[in-house]
Amino acid sequence: MANSEPLTSVLFVVPGDPEQKTGGYRYVQRVVAGLRDNGVDAFVSGLCGSFPVPDRMAEASMNRLLAALADDSVVVLDGLAMGGLPDVIANHASRLRVVSLVHHALADETGLTQELQDWLFRVERRALSKVAGVITTSAHTAHRLKDYSVPATAIRVVEPGADTIAGIGAETQPSRAQGPTIHLLCVAHLSPRKAQHHLVEALSDLRDCSWHCTLAGSLDRDEHYAHELGGIIANLGLEHRISLLGELDDLELAGAYRNADVFVLPSVYEGYGMVIDEAIAAGLPVITTDGGALSTTGLRPGVRQYQAGDVAGLRACLEDWLTNPGALGEAATQVQQAARSLRSWQSTAIDFQRALEDLLPPPDPTTFDSDWLALREPADHLARNKRLLSEVLVWAEQDYCHPGVLSGHHAPPLLVVDLGTGTGSNARYLVPAMTVPQRWVLLDQDEHLLALAGERLQHLDVPLETHACHLNAKRLAGQIPDG
Structure with missing residues (x-):
C-alpha cells in the first residue's frame, strides 16, 4: 500500500x-x-x-x-x-x-x-x-x-x-572530429570489469590511424590492475598516445568531454552505465558493449555496441569511425537527437x-479518541470474562508466593506489561482485583493517551512506567522488559 x-x-x-x-x-x-x-x-x-x-x-x-x-x-x-x-x-x-x-x-x-x-x-x-x-x-x-x-x-x-556538462552538449558542438587526430575518451575507474585493457589491446592494432586516447578514472580502487594496465601500455609503446589521468574533478572532467570526439566504454558489465548518458549529453558518439544493463541502456542513436569481451568487435567499431569521417559525423548527428530525450536529474x-x-509503509497511524475510550470503558469492564479473571488472580498469587522463595521473604512485585494501554483501562480493572504487590509497564504508540494514563492511574498507588513505542510483529519482543 x-x-x-x-x-x-x-x-x-x-x-x-x-x-x-x-x-x-x-x-x-x-x-x-x-x-x-x-x-x-x-x-x-x-x-x-x-x-x-x-x-x-x-x-x-x-x-x-x-x-x-x-x-x-x-x-x-x-x-x-x-x-x-x-x-x-x-x-x-x-x-x-x-x-x-x-x-x-x-x-x-x-x-x-x-x-x-x-x-x-x-x-x-x-x-x-x-x-x-x-x-x-x-x-x-x-x-x-x-x-x-x-x-x-x-x-x-x-x-x-544526465545534465549537460559545464555548458557543453550536442547542440553546442555540431562539428566535432574536424582535426586530423580523433580524441577518444574513456571515463571509468580502472578495474577488470571496466576492461580498459581491452581498449588498449584494440588500439594497439590501429597504430596507423590518427588517434589519442584518454583514460580518466581512479587509479586507486584497484591499484594492482592500474599498475598492470600501465605496464601493458608501456610494453606496447603507447605511452604517448594513451594518457592515464586518474580521477578528475568536475572542471577537469568537463574539459575532457569538451576535448573528446568519441567516448568508449569497454566495460564487460554495468548495472546501468551512467557515463553513456553523460557522454551523449556532452555530444559524443559512443562505442560500448552489451554487458549487463548496457544491452538495453546502450540502445541509443549514435551508440555503437559490440559483444562484451570481444576485442575484435571493439577494434572493428573503432576502425570504422577512425577511418570513416562520414560515419562518425552521422553518429554525431544522431547523438544530438538522443541528447534531447535524456531525463534530468530533477x-x-x-x-x-x-x-x-x-x-515504505507509513508508521502505524492507529489512534483513539480519549473521550471515546472513556465512554466505552464501563461496557468493556462488564464484558470481561469472569472465569479468566479468577484464573489470573490465582496465577498471580502463586507467582508472587512461589515455593522457591525463602520463608519470611516475598518475591519482587509482579511485573505486568500492558500492550496498547490507551488511557489505562486494563490497569484500572486489574490492579484493585490483584491483591499482590504489582509494578506496571504501559506501552502505547500514542503519547497523549499515555500521559492521560499516567495521570488517571495515580490513585492506584502502584509503580508505573510508560513507554511510547510502535507495537508490531517485528518489534514486540524487543519492547517487553525482561522478567
Missing part, C-alpha cells in the same frame, strides 16, 4: 567517502541534491572499513550509525555497504524504515573466485530480505534480483539523469521520492 504521508527526511548510507566520483556515488549525490530542492531533508553518511567484504571496522561503523537513528527514520542503504552485513541490518530493520539502493548485484563483479561469488550471493540475498524494499537503477538489475528472492512488488526502478529525484513513499 502506498504511503499517504510525504517524505520529509532521508539518510543515504554509502561506504567510504561520499564525495567519490564513481557512477554510483554521483547517483546518490545528485538524488540527494534533487530531494533537497524538493524540500526533503536529505543527507549522506559514509562508513569506515572495507566493503563489500566487510571487516570488523565496517561492521562496527554500520551498527553504530544505525543504532544512533531514531525509530522510524528513513534510511537508504547502498548495496555495496549493506550487502555483506545481513545480521547488522536485521538488528535494526524492525525499528527503522530501510530501503536498499542496488546498482548491481555484488556477486556479478568481475574477477571474483567462485567461493567469494557464492558467499556474496548468499549474504546479499539475506540482507535484501531484511529491508522494506529495493530501488535499482535499471530494469536489468531489477530482473536480476528475482534470483535473490526479492518480490517484484518490493522493487522500483529509478534510472539516472526527474530522477522526483521518481526516487515517489519510489520511497511507495515502498
Whole structure:
C-alpha cells in the first residue's frame, strides 16, 4: 500500500567517502541534491572499513550509525555497504524504515573466485530480505534480483539523469572530429570489469590511424590492475598516445568531454552505465558493449555496441569511425537527437521520492479518541470474562508466593506489561482485583493517551512506567522488559 504521508527526511548510507566520483556515488549525490530542492531533508553518511567484504571496522561503523537513528527514520542503504552485513541490518530493520539502493548485484563483479561469488550471493540475498524494499537503477538489475528472492512488488526502478556538462552538449558542438587526430575518451575507474585493457589491446592494432586516447578514472580502487594496465601500455609503446589521468574533478572532467570526439566504454558489465548518458549529453558518439544493463541502456542513436569481451568487435567499431569521417559525423548527428530525450536529474529525484513513499509503509497511524475510550470503558469492564479473571488472580498469587522463595521473604512485585494501554483501562480493572504487590509497564504508540494514563492511574498507588513505542510483529519482543 502506498504511503499517504510525504517524505520529509532521508539518510543515504554509502561506504567510504561520499564525495567519490564513481557512477554510483554521483547517483546518490545528485538524488540527494534533487530531494533537497524538493524540500526533503536529505543527507549522506559514509562508513569506515572495507566493503563489500566487510571487516570488523565496517561492521562496527554500520551498527553504530544505525543504532544512533531514531525509530522510524528513513534510511537508504547502498548495496555495496549493506550487502555483506545481513545480521547488522536485521538488528535494526524492525525499528527503522530501510530501503536498499542496488546498482548491481555484488556477486556479478568481475574477477571474483567462485567461493567469494557464492558467499556474496548468499549474504546479499539475506540482507535484501531484511529491508522494506529495493530501488535499482535499471530494469536489468531489477530482473536480476528475482534470483535473490526479492518480490517484484518490493522493487522500483529509478534510472539516472544526465545534465549537460559545464555548458557543453550536442547542440553546442555540431562539428566535432574536424582535426586530423580523433580524441577518444574513456571515463571509468580502472578495474577488470571496466576492461580498459581491452581498449588498449584494440588500439594497439590501429597504430596507423590518427588517434589519442584518454583514460580518466581512479587509479586507486584497484591499484594492482592500474599498475598492470600501465605496464601493458608501456610494453606496447603507447605511452604517448594513451594518457592515464586518474580521477578528475568536475572542471577537469568537463574539459575532457569538451576535448573528446568519441567516448568508449569497454566495460564487460554495468548495472546501468551512467557515463553513456553523460557522454551523449556532452555530444559524443559512443562505442560500448552489451554487458549487463548496457544491452538495453546502450540502445541509443549514435551508440555503437559490440559483444562484451570481444576485442575484435571493439577494434572493428573503432576502425570504422577512425577511418570513416562520414560515419562518425552521422553518429554525431544522431547523438544530438538522443541528447534531447535524456531525463534530468530533477526527474530522477522526483521518481526516487515517489519510489520511497511507495515502498515504505507509513508508521502505524492507529489512534483513539480519549473521550471515546472513556465512554466505552464501563461496557468493556462488564464484558470481561469472569472465569479468566479468577484464573489470573490465582496465577498471580502463586507467582508472587512461589515455593522457591525463602520463608519470611516475598518475591519482587509482579511485573505486568500492558500492550496498547490507551488511557489505562486494563490497569484500572486489574490492579484493585490483584491483591499482590504489582509494578506496571504501559506501552502505547500514542503519547497523549499515555500521559492521560499516567495521570488517571495515580490513585492506584502502584509503580508505573510508560513507554511510547510502535507495537508490531517485528518489534514486540524487543519492547517487553525482561522478567
